[in-house]
Amino acid sequence: MTTQQNQPSQNQAATAAAIRSADQLAVRRARTLGGVKSALHGLGLVVVLFGTLFPFYWMVSTSLKTTSQITEKTPLVFFSATFEHYRTILGSQYNVGGSLVTSLIVALSATVLAVLLGTPAAYALARFTFKRKDDLWFWFISNRFMSPVVIILPVYLLASQLKLIGNPGLLIVMYLTFSIPVVVWICTDQFRSIPRELDEAAMVDGASPGFIFLRIALPLALPGVVVSSILSFIFSWNELLFALFLTRGDGVTAPVRATNFLSGYDVPWGEIMATGTLIVLPVIIFSLLVSRHLVQGLTMGAIK
Secondary structure, eight states: OHHHHHHHHHHHHHHHHHHHHHHHHHHHHHHHHHHHHHHHHHHHHHHHHHHHHHHHHHHHHHHTSOHHHHTOSSOOSSOOOOOHHHHHHTSTTTOHHHHHHHHHHHHHHHHHHHHHHHHHHHHHHHHOOOTTHHHHHHHHHHTTTSOHHHHHHHHHHHHHHTTOTTOHHHHHHHHHHHHHHHHHHHHHHHHHTSOHHHHHHHHHTTOOHHHIIIIIIHHHTHHHHHHHHHHHHHHHHHOOHHHHHHOOGGGOOHHHHHHTTOOSSOOOHHHHHHHHHHHHHHHHHHHHHTHHHHHHHHTTTSOO
16 A cells, blocks of 8 residues: 555656756756847847948048058058048148038038927927918928939029029028928927926916926927937038038038049048048037937837
8 A cells, every 4th residue: 555655656756857857958948049149149239330330440540541551452450550641631732621610510500400490390299289280290201202412403503593602501501401300300209208297287387388398398308309419410411412512612511522532543542531530520429428318319209
């Protein structure tokens, strides 16, 4: 009788041991699979990071090499840095410094005006109800549908008649036509995500619509404003087509000045790379200064 009672107990113990062994095996497999996935993700990030940063590294390193080092058959990894190409492009022959100042004035002016004009429009579209509101929203967005190539010829002809070619103000106005829709688009969604109860509570306390916009809604929508500002600045800073047709002489922007290095006889790679580095640098600095708000703005709406 005792032997018969012990046999089921032994079977149960063996079954429990088998189950524990299977569970442990499943846990080990899950950990192994998780480790493989993490390794693959890490490898993918390294590849993406390398593909993103290597062109910038190549541009900066080339700008710091001498002409003989640039033309070496085997690329040099270790070399003595020189700033001769920077001194050349900032001299009177190329005047890249003056073009950078022009680009900075135009890009900052277009960005500030786009934010000043676009954020009130975005707030009105997000908070108020009025006639043909949807049509106005579509009109703002449809401005981004149009390719600049379509309007550059009539704009050039009109500017020639009005003798505005070479006037930085005209370039700022043209950039506004593309920057304001970006600000309105991004900031409208940001204002919509702010609870209306905050506006209602402020109105009960006697706050005016202007006060609510400036003191309550705008600070809460700051991440979206920062993102739209960065996008507007980058567009205005890098734009080439309008600047190529609408600027002249010493008033050209940096991207237009960079095209002057191309010729049929020689390609000064050192000067080209140095100019490219100086063009990219302000965008990187601007993005780093507002990186905290940039991350918030890019992730807005991801969690509701």
